[in-house]
Amino acid sequence: MKCPNCNATDHQPEAKFCLHCGASLIAIRCPKCEAANHNPKARFCLRCGTQLVRTINTSVNVFGNGTPIFTPDGVEAINLGLPSGSIWASCNVGATKPENIGDYYAWGVTEEDEQYDWSTYIHCNGSANSCRGLGQSISGTEYDVAHITWGKDWQIPTLEQLYELHHLCSYEWTTLNGVKGGKFTGPNGNSIFLPAAGYYDGDDLTNYGSHGYYIAGTQGSNYDGRCYILSFFNGYAHWTNENYRCNGFSVRPVTKPIKVWIRGDE
Numbered sequence: 001m002k003c004p005n006c007n008a009t010d011h012q013p014e015a016k017f018c019l020h021c022g023a024s025l026i027a028i029r030c031p032k033c034e035a036a037n038h039n040p041k042a043r044f045c046l047r048c049g050t051q052l053v054r055t056i057n058t059s060v061n062v063f064g065n066g067t068p069i070f071t072p073d074g075v076e077a078i079n080l081g082l083p084s085g086s087i088w089a090s091c092n093v094g095a096t097k098p099e100n101i102g103d104y105y106a107w108g109v110t111e112e113d114e115q116y117d118w119s120t121y122i123h124c125n126g127s128a129n130s131c132r133g134l135g136q137s138i139s140g141t142e143y144d145v146a147h148i149t150w151g152k153d154w155q156i157p158t159l160e161q162l163y164e165l166h167h168l169c170s171y172e173w174t175t176l177n178g179v180k181g182g183k184f185t186g187p188n189g190n191s192i193f194l195p196a197a198g199y200y201d202g203d204d205l206t207n208y209g210s211h212g213y214y215i216a217g218t219q220g221s222n223y224d225g226r227c228y229i230l231s232f233f234n235g236y237a238h239w240t241n242e243n244y245r246c247n248g249f250s251v252r253p254v255t256k257p258i259k260v261w262i263r264g265d266e
Helices: 145-150 159-168
Strands: 055-060 077-079 087-089 170-176 179-185 191-195 199-201 204-206 211-219 226-233 236-244 258-263
Touching: 159 211, 159 226, 159 236, 170 191, 170 226, 191 211
Parallel strands: none
Antiparallel strands: 055 258, 077 087, 170 179, 179 191, 199 204, 211 226, 226 236
16 A cells, blocks of 8 residues: 555555555545545545545544543543544553653563563564564453553553544643653643653663653554554654564553544544
8 A cells, every 4th residue: 555645655454544654545535426536635526626524544432421431540531622532541551640650561461571572572482573463453452451450441542543642632842740751732622741751672761751652552564573652752752653562661541442433634
């Protein structure tokens, strides 16, 4: 599948966004005449001239009015006013305050480790190329630490949910109670703070205080040894960076998703 914006071709068949520039890979259907043979960059229908709206397929669990969402002690469920209805936790797994660092986890592992490398990673035989496939996404599965430790209402965010957080929220590098990190403010004015906790590579804590690395439930694009992460630092955030699955990352849960449509002009 070729990106219409940057011409990159190294995408999975089911990919919805370009891994390099974030452009939509989904053909756009006209809302008036339903013609569907449009380039994802198209702004107007080639058949009838109607303005087109890009659609993104993502998934969230929109809880009905009066239905409580279970949260661990000290954690709040934050509605950022996102089109999908995704609800983000106020704290990392292992934390009770937004500025607390919390715990670090390898991709697909539900317990902390003393060292994070291929020799200790339980889903391989000692090397990146021996990683066992756990599925394209582990969100909401037995390999999801948020789902296992916080219960059925929570999961590691999918790549689509990171896309929405990155594209539809404003990002600000800031400090909360002496801790540096990234603040993401949604369309409704509510916000979440993600500490710049760095990540573990072996037994070394890398970029603590200067960068944040938050794991996605989605497997990396090239091979099983990588996973997607949300990364950010002073002045910049990126939602499709990749890193080795064996390293230790922060986890910020979201509500468990179901299939819905997000409609919005990118």
